[in-house]
Amino acid sequence: MARMGRPGLTDRQKRELWERWKKGETLSDIGRALGKAPGSVFGVLRLGGGIYRHPRRRSERSLSLAEREEVSRGIAAGRSMREIARCIGRAPSTVSREINRNGGRRRYRAAVADEAAFDRARRPKTCKLEQQPRLQRIVAQKLSLEWSPEQIKGRRTGAVDRLDGTPVLRL
Secondary structure, eight states: OOOOSSOOOOHHHHHHHHHHHHHTOOHHHHHHHHTSOHHHHHHHHHHTTTSOOOOOOOOTTSOOHHHHHHHHHHHHTTOOHHHHHHHHTOOHHHHHHHHHHTTHHHHOOHHHHHHHHHHHTOOOOOOHHHHOHHHHHHHHHHHHTTOOHHHHHTOOTTOEEEETTEEEEOO
C-alpha cells in the first residue's frame, strides 16, 4: 500500500541530521544538505527535545520471541513450567512470571506477550529534578555557588548545611 502524506527521513538521513546538528549547523543548512525543508528538520529535532535518542534495543536478559513461542508450545503440550524452563534454559520463576503477567496458561500468546514486554520496558519517567521542585531549588542554589555537579552529587540526604545563612537540605 502506498504511503500517504509527505515522505519522512530515512534512518541514514536522521543520523546525518543529528551529526550536523551536533556540529552546530543551522536548520536551513541541514535541510539543504538533506533535500528537506527546515521545518522538517525542526520537527525531527523537536520530537527528540533537541537530544539524540538511540534506537531502543531489547535487553539480552529478556526473553526473545523464539523463547516465548517455545513457552506457548509448552503450554499447549501441557508441560509443567519447570519442563518449559529446562527446555529454553531459563529459571522456572522466569517462565512462571512470564506466563502470569501475560494472561496465564489459558490466554498466553507469544506474539502478544512479546509486544507487551517491549512496551513495559519503556521508561517514560521524567528526570528526578523535574519531579522534585525542592531538589531542583537545592541543585540550582549550589550551582549558583559554583559547586561542581560532582560536589553536589556527593552530598548526603538529611544533613543540614548553611549557605548564606539559610539552612539547606544536603543532597
